Each structure stands twice: as C-alpha cells, then as structure tokens.
Amino acid sequence: MPEITRPFPVVEQPPRCIITSVSDNNKKLTSTKKGLVDVTSNRGDKEQFMLIPVVKTCDEGDATKEKDVYYLKSFTFNRYLSSDSTTGEVSTVKIAPEKNVSVDNIAEEEEEKKIDWVAAAKAKADSAFADDSPTKSQLGEAEQWLLMRSPHGGHFVVSVKHELNVAISSRTTYDGEGRRVTNKAVGLKGANTVEESWNVEFVSGELCFVSSSLASSSEMKQIRCDLMGNLSLTSDKRGWEVWRFVEMGGGRVRIVSWMHSQFCIACDHEGKVSTIGIGKAEEGRDEWTVEKAPEGYVGVVIKSVACARRLLCRRDGEGGGGAISTLKEFHPQCLWQLDGAHSQVYTLTSFHHKRSIGPFPYVTENMKQSDQLVLQVIDDEGTARLYHKSNEMYLGSSVEGEVKCTTMSCNDAELSDLWKMEQSSDGGYTFSSKTHGGLLSFSNDEVNPKLCTVAAVTDDKREVWSINPLLPRAISSEQVKTIAIGTSVAVGTTVAMPFLMALVAPAAAQATLATSLLLLVDDVAIGYGGLTIAAGLTSAEVIGSVGSTVVTAAIQSGHEVNEAGKDYTKRPFCAWRSW
Numbered sequence: 001m002p003e004i005t006r007p008f009p010v011v012e013q014p015p016r017c018i019i020t021s022v023s024d025n026n027k028k029l030t031s032t033k034k035g036l037v038d039v040t041s042n043r044g045d046k047e048q049f050m051l052i053p054v055v056k057t058c059d060e061g062d063a064t065k066e067k068d069v070y071y072l073k074s075f076t077f078n079r080y081l082s083s084d085s086t087t088g089e090v091s092t093v094k095i096a097p098e099k100n101v102s103v104d105n106i107a108e109e110e111e112e113k114k115i116d117w118v119a120a121a122k123a124k125a126d127s128a129f130a131d132d133s134p135t136k137s138q139l140g141e142a143e144q145w146l147l148m149r150s151p152h153g154g155h156f157v158v159s160v161k162h163e164l165n166v167a168i169s170s171r172t173t174y175d176g177e178g179r180r181v182t183n184k185a186v187g188l189k190g191a192n193t194v195e196e197s198w199n200v201e202f203v204s205g206e207l208c209f210v211s212s213s214l215a216s217s218s219e220m221k222q223i224r225c226d227l228m229g230n231l232s233l234t235s236d237k238r239g240w241e242v243w244r245f246v247e248m249g250g251g252r253v254r255i256v257s258w259m260h261s262q263f264c265i266a267c268d269h270e271g272k273v274s275t276i277g278i279g280k281a282e283e284g285r286d287e288w289t290v291e292k293a294p295e296g297y298v299g300v301v302i303k304s305v306a307c308a309r310r311l312l313c314r315r316d317g318e319g320g321g322g323a324i325s326t327l328k329e330f331h332p333q334c335l336w337q338l339d340g341a342h343s344q345v346y347t348l349t350s351f352h353h354k355r356s357i358g359p360f361p362y363v364t365e366n367m368k369q370s371d372q373l374v375l376q377v378i379d380d381e382g383t384a385r386l387y388h389k390s391n392e393m394y395l396g397s398s399v400e401g402e403v404k405c406t407t408m409s410c411n412d413a414e415l416s417d418l419w420k421m422e423q424s425s426d427g428g429y430t431f432s433s434k435t436h437g438g439l440l441s442f443s444n445d446e447v448n449p450k451l452c453t454v455a456a457v458t459d460d461k462r463e464v465w466s467i468n469p470l471l472p473r474a475i476s477s478e479q480v481k482t483i484a485i486g487t488s489v490a491v492g493t494t495v496a497m498p499f500l501m502a503l504v505a506p507a508a509a510q511a512t513l514a515t516s517l518l519l520l521v522d523d524v525a526i527g528y529g530g531l532t533i534a535a536g537l538t539s540a541e542v543i544g545s546v547g548s549t550v551v552t553a554a555i556q557s558g559h560e561v562n563e564a565g566k567d568y569t570k571r572p573f574c575a576w577r578s579w
Contacts, residue, residue, distance in 0.1 A: 001374060001389075002373070002374060002376045002385065002387050003340040003376075003406065004344050005577075005578075006377045006378060006471075006575075006578075007339070007340055007344060007574045007575055007577075008339050008340060008342075008344065008375070008377075008574075008576045009109060009206050009571075009573070009575065010204045010206065010207045010342050010469055010471070010571065010574075011204075011205065011207075011342050012204035012205060012206075012207070012244070013025050013204070013209050014050050014051055014053070015050070015051045015053045015204050016049065016050055016051070016075050016202065016203050017048065017049055017050075017051050017200050017201060017202045017203060017204075018043065018047050018048060018049075018200075018201045019047075019049060019157065019181050019198045019199070019200055019201075019419055020121070020198060020199045020201060021039065021168045021195075021197075021198060021199075022150070022153050022167060022194055022197035022198060023152075023155045023168060023194045023195045023200055024039075024184070024195065025199070026041045026317075027039040027040065027168060027184055028040055028042070028043065028047045029047065029049070029198075030042065030188065031046065031047050031074045031076075031078075031081075031092045031165075031242060032046075032077070032078065032079060032366065033077045034081075034091045034094060035079060035091045035094075036091065036092075036169055037081070037090045038184075038185070038186055039168055039184045039185075039186055039211055040422070041561030043278065045075055045076045045261075046076050046077075048074075048075035048076070048203060049072045049073060049074060049075060049081065050071075050072070050073040050074075050075055051070050051072065051200075052070055052071040052072075052177070053068060053069070053071055053518055054069040054070060054071060054072055054282075055072075058456065063403065067146060068146070068147070069143065069144045069145065069146055069160055070144065070145050070146075070158075071142050071143075071145070072093050072145055072149065073142075073155075073176060076093065076180040077092065078167055079092035079093060079094045080092060080094070080095060080141075080142040080143065080394040081143060081523070082142075082143045082506065083143060083159050083161070083162060083164070083166075083188050083247075084188075085159075085161075085162040085188060085503045088187040088188045088189075089187060089188075090166055090186050090187055090188060093141070093142075095141050096140055097344060103272055106408035107283040107473075108145045108290060110439065116236055121513055125539050131168055134240045135541060136314055138284055142161060143160070143161055144159075144160040144251055145157055145159060145160060146158040146160055147157060147196065147200065147414075150197035150198075150370045151192075151198070151207070152193070152196075152197040153194075153199070154193040154197045154198050154199040155197065155198055155199075155200055155261070156192065156196055156197060156198075156202065157187065157196075157198055162187060163190070163265050164188040164190045165188065165189055165190060165192065165196035166186065166187075166188065166196065166198070166535055167186070167187055167188065167189035167193070167195050167196040168184055168185070168195050169184070169185055169186075169187060169189070170183070170184065170185070170194075170197060170267055171184065171185035172182045176384065178465055182504065183231045188202055197578045201247055202247060202248075203256075203261070203278075203480070204244070204247060204576070205244045205245045205247060205248065205253070205256070206244070206245045206571075206573050207242055207243070207258055207340070207341035207342075207471070208243055208245060208338045208340060208341055209222050209237060209243070209304075209339045209340075209341060209343075209403075209575055210222060210223045210255075210336055210337075210338060211336065211337060211338075212233070212299075212336050212337070213290070213338045217497045217516065220235075220337070221233040221234060221235055221314070221322060222234055222235075222236065222237060222241035223241065223243065223265075223324060224236070224241050225240060225243075225257035225259065225260055225263055226242050227260070229257075229260060229263040229274075229275040230275070231265070231273065231275060231323075231324045232322070232323075232324075233272065233314060233322035233323070233324070237472060238472040238473060239258060239259045239471070240259050240471060241470070241472070242255065242257075242258035242259065242472060243255050243257060243258060243265075244256040244257070244258050244261070244479045245552050245573055246266060246289055246291075248320035251289055251566060251568040251569040252287045252288065252568075253287070253288055253289070253290065253303055253431065253573075254278075254286055254287060254288075255286075255302075256278070257275070259342070262278055263275040263277065263314060264276060264277075264278055264279055264280075264281075264286045265286065265288070265312075265324075266281045266285045266286040266306065267285060267304040267306075267312075267326055268285065269306075269307050270307070271307065271310050271325060271326040271327070271328075272325070272326075273312065273325055274327055278426075282304065282306070284306025284307075284500070285304075285306050285424055286306075287304075287306065288302050288303060288304060288305060289302070289303045289304040289305060289491070289560070290303075290313070290338070290573060290576075291303065291566035291567040291568050291570075292567060292570075292576055292579045293334075293335055294330060296502060297335055298313060298335070298337075299336050299576075300336050300337070300338060300573075301330065301335070301336070302334075302335050302336055303568075304326065307326070307477075308328065310326035310327065310328055310329075311326055311327050311328075311329075311330060311334040312324065312325075312326055312334065312336065313325055313326060313327045313331065313333040313334045314333055314336075315333065321386070333565065336574040337576075338574055338576055339574055340469075340472050340574040341471050341472065342470055343471035344374050345372050345373070345374060345389060345469070345470050346372070346373050346374070346375055346467050346468055346469050346470065347367075347370040347373065347468045347470060347556065348373060348386075348463060348465050348466070348467060348468070348469055349367075349465065350442070350460045350462060350464070350466070351424070351427060351428030351461070351464040351466045352365070352428075353458065353462060354372040355442065355449065356369070356371075357371050357372060357373070357451065358370045358449070360373035360391060360395075360405060361404075361405075361450055361451045362387060362448055362449060362451070362453065363442045363449045363450070367376070367536055371388060371390065371391065372388075372389040373386050373387060373389065373391070374386075374387040374389060374394075375387075375467065377421070378418070378449050381420075382420055382421040382422060383418055383419070383420060384418075384419050384420075384421045384431070385417050385418065385419070386417075386419065386431070391405050392407075393405035393407050394406050394407075394408075394414045394417040395417065395419075395440075395451075396416055396417040397415070397416060397419075397433045397435075397436070397438055397440070397453045398415050398436075398543065399436040401402060401438060401439070401452045401453045401454065402452065403440070403452055403453060414434070416433050416434055416435035418433070418434035418435070419431040419432065419434065419440065420432045420433075420434055424457075424461075424464045426461070427464070428465055428466050429464065429465050429466075429467060430463050430464060430465070431465065433453060436453075437455070437456060438455065439453055439454050439455070439456070439457065439463040440453060440463065440465070441454045441458070441462045441463040442462055444458075444460075444462070448491035457526075472525075498511060509560075520575060525529040567579075
C-alpha cells in the first residue's frame with residue numbers, strides 16, 4: 001500500500017437528523033410511506049430526516065439569498081416534508097423527477113402491489129449509472145424550510161412558503177364507544193410558542209476505525225462493538241469495528257457504533273467505559289473531544305466531556321486481548337489513531353455507462369469483478385496516482401494511449417503514473433495524464449472494452465468516472481436478529497456492502513452515505529475541491545450539500561461556529577496527522 005499523506009474522510013452527507021419536540025421531549029417527528037407525518041416515542045430510521053441545503057441564488061425575492069434554507073427529506077421513504085396552510089396539515093410528498101409533480105399516494109400504493117421485487121432489483125442494477133437525476137428546477141415541488149432559533153430552546157421549523165411553524169398539538173377524537181381520546185398531532189401554527197419549538201439532533205457523521213497499539217505489541221487493534229454492545233479490541237477491520245463520530249456542537253462528538261447505531265461509547269465518573277443506548281446517558285457522559293496527542297507522541301487523545309476530562313485508554317490483557325478504560329492523566333496507553341472506514345480503497349466506474357475498471361486492463365459490467373484502487377493525491381492541485389491494490393502496481397499511461405501497470409513511480413515522456421484529477425462539468429471526474437494530457441477512458445468495444453487514453457472527451461463521455469469508496473463487509477439487520485437468538489448462522493456469510501462517496505479534499509470533510517443492498521448502487525454524483533460528493537441524491541441535492549458539515553456544527557451548538565482553530569474542533573478526524 002502506498003503512503004497516504006492526504007487521507008479522504010467518509011462523512012455521511014447530507015446530514016441526517018431526528019427532530020424532537022421541546023415541549024414534549026419524548027415525541028419525535030416521524031413519517032410513513034403514505035405521507036402521514038406524526039410524532040412518536042420511537043427512535044429509528046423512520047424518525048430520521050435528511051437536511052439538504054437549498055442552493056443559494058442571487059435572484060431577487062429568493063429566500064435562499066440571505067438565509068440558510070433546506071429541504072427536509074425522509075431518510076426511509078425518500079419523501080419531502082410539505083405543508084398546506086389551508087388545512088394546517090403537514091405531510092410528506094414524493095417528487096417525480098421526470099414530471100416535476102408530487103406522486104399520487106393511491107396510485108403509488110397500487111403500483112407497489114404489482115412490483116416483482118426480483119425484477120425491480122435487476123432493473124435498479126441496470127439503471128444504476130443512468131444520468132437521470134432531477135435538476136434544481138425539477139425539485140421545485142419540494143417545500144423549503146428555515147431553521148430559526150427559538151426563545152424556548154431548539155429551533156422553529158418554518159415553512160418558507162407559508163411562513164408558519166411546524167407544531168405539536170393535542171388532538172381530541174372519540175373511540176367506537178364514544179369515549180374521548182386525546183392524542184398528539186402535527187400541524188402548522190404561527191404563534192411562536194414552545195409547542196412550535198424542536199430540538200434538531202444529528203445522527204450521521206464521519207466513519208472511522210479507532211485503533212491503538214502498545215509498546216508491548218506493535219500490532220494495531222481496533223475497538224469493536226459486538227451484538228450485545230460489549231466493547232473489545234480486535235485485529236479485524238470489518239463493519240463491527242467502524243465508528244460514527246457524530247457532531248454534538250462546540251467540538252464535542254458522540255462515538256456511535258456503525259453496525260449497532262443504538263449504542264454509543266460512554267464513561268461514568270469512576271472512569272468505567274461501556275456502551276449505552278442513545279439518549280440514555282446522563283448529560284455529557286456520552287460526549288467526547290478529540291485532540292492531537294502531546295508533542296513527541298503520534299496519535300490523538302479522546303477526552304470525556306463530563307467525567308473530569310478522563311482520557312480513553314487501552315489496557316492489554318492476558319492472551320493478547322485488551323480492554324477499554326480511562327485514565328486521569330496522559331499516558332502512552334491513551335494514544336489512538338483514527339482512519340477512514342474505507343481504508344482509502346475505491347472502485348472506478350464509468351459515470352455514464354454501466355462499466356467498472358476490472359479485471360485490469362479491461363472494464364466490465366459485472367460490478368463484482370471491479371478492481372480495488374487506492375487514490376493517492378500528491379498535491380493540492382489534484383495531482384494523483386492510482387494504485388492497483390491486487391497487482392501492487394500503479395496505473396500509468398503512454399503517449400500512444402496505452403494504459404499499463406508499473407511497479408515503480410514514474411513520470412517521463414514514455415510512461416507516467418501521474419494523473420490530473422478534475423471535476424467534469426456534468427458530474428463525475430476525469431483523469432488526464434500529467435505528461436501527455438491523455439484522458440483515462442476505455443475502448444468502444446462491446447465484447448472486451450479495454451482501458452486507454454484519448455485526446456479529448458468523446459460524445460458518449462467514456463472519460464468521466466465515478467469514485468466509489470468501499471467499506472467493510474457488514475451483515476444485515478435481519479442477520480443480527482438471527483444471530484442474537486442463538487442460531488448457528490455465521491457472521492458475515494451473507495452481506496450487504498455499503499458504498500459511500502468520500503470527499504477527495506481533506507479540508508472540507510463532506511460525503512454522502514448510500515447504503516446499497518445486494519450490491520446495487522444508486523445514482524451517483526461526485527465532486528472535488530470543496531464541492532460535494534454524493535450518492536443516491538438528485539443533482540440539486542448534491543449541490544446543496546456543500547457546507548452542510550459546518551451547518552451541522554452550527555445547529556447543534558446553537559450559535560455560529562466560532563471555535564475554529566481550537567484543538568478539539570479540527571476536522572476531519574482521519575486527517576489528524578496534518579492537524
């Protein structure tokens with residue numbers, strides 16, 4: 001593996017949040033596939049909304065010109081929060097990209113009954129690389145929302161269209177026997193009361209391995225969270241060892257298991273470390289700060305916010321095992337390393353064609369045959385090398401247009417392994433040789449298309465690529481349930497491979513999660529140099545995600561981000577070596 005000096009973070013983007021009532025902190029906004037918006041005491045995927053910034057314009061009268069405006073989109077059902085000022089109703093609607101209209105719920109429900117799910121999965125795979133994302137104008141039907149600070153705490157969720165707030169209220173109905181029943185309901189109001197105030201809690205973040213080694217052993221070991229939430233140290237790097245660093249505001253983070261998102265790491269006042277259910281910890285017990293280690297040491301230190309600033313540490317046990325604990329004072333046992341959960345490994349797929357690089361030097365329609373590549377950025381100008389992981393060689397190109405693998409780094413007139421990585425005007429990326437300018441492409445051969453370089457972008461745009469970070473294999477939630485009840489199913493035998501789009505600019509730390517069941521990949525878009533990288537979003541949503549990492553921190557902290565430069569506010573976490 002080449003040395004990575006500019007690691008790329010994997011940050012789930014746009015941010016996902018849970019919106020909880022200030023007046024009744026047990027009630028959270030939820031939605032259904034039919035568009036009903038209600039409140040519930042549950043905490044799951046149905047209660048998560050994606051907060052998608054609307055692209056700012058210079059148009060007169062545009063609400064996005066002076067204020068931060070958002071789309072709120074159901075994470076589970078991909079429906080947009082909407083409202084009706086006449087009835088006061090709040091609901092979700094599904095936007096049809098090709099017609100710019102909301103989809104009729106009844107027709108949609110009838111259509112779902114007719115779906116052949118096997119055929120649908122194949123169709124999704126076939127269309128995974130189609131460039132049919134809605135434009136910003138096609139998102140016109142989606143209602144826009146403001147988050148405004150409430151004097152009662154939290155925020156008002158304000159409809160830009162109606163200038164009214166989402167509110168929780170009591171709804172009185174009568175049951176079949178005529179008895180009066182009072183339930184909570186969601187609607188629009190404009191009184192700016194506490195019932196219209198909501199806490200916005202983010203549940204997405206940067207995905208990392210948390211690793212440590214002691215002087216007694218040079219082997220790096222990762223913190224693992226098992227099925228029951230127990231912490232241990234292991235040499236493995238799988239989904240069980242991936243942790244989500246969720247911004248809590250003011251530089252504080254919550255460290256949540258990626259595989260078991262109901263568990264986060266917490267510390268008690270005696271220094272004992274364990275996992276605890278989200279929202280069940282005493283205030284601050286599940287919050288941490290991350291700072292670079294003292295001078296002379298390599299790594300970071302992870303400090304408890306509430307527990308006398310105790311430092312997370314590793315203790316080696318007998319038999320090569322280990323335990324997680326805390327110390328009051330710094331010790332080398334408190335050193336940790338944070339690395340991107342994708343280990344900087346990617347596949348390259350054609351942005352406009354169902355093709356992926358592999359097996360080298362060919363491209364294939366079979367995504368399972370995709371070669372794994374390490375993207376090694378050399379400088380801030382986008383100069384990069386493509387390292388073929390299995391061949392242990394770099395991809396190089398000659399002036400004649402041939403793409404080869406070379407064992408040594410080279411940059412001369414005959415063969416160069418240096419590429420200029422640039423964003424394409426219609427999405428994706430191009431890679432051009434630093435020596436002769438040839439663009440990485442593949443031949444127009446239906447049988448055995450082969451990698452090559454060409455002088456310019458062709459009409460069918462075979463020179464535009466998507467970069468797909470690969471995360472560890474992770475078993476599905478159904479398997480977790482099966483294993484938890486004591487069956488003999490082996491962990492990891494059947495897998496769902498999450499694909500994430502990771503940012504290729506260490507300073508911005510923006511990316512998008514697109515979990516892909518059965519190895520299916522959603523519509524993909526990618527950006528660079530401060531732009532957003534996204535998967536499973538419309539093109540307008542991709543553009544809107546720019547800067548939403550800063551938005552996350554600002555909303556959570558309750559004020560503008562003004563702590564920049566302090567050790568515990570530096571991001572991304574996987575770039576700690578350059579802090």
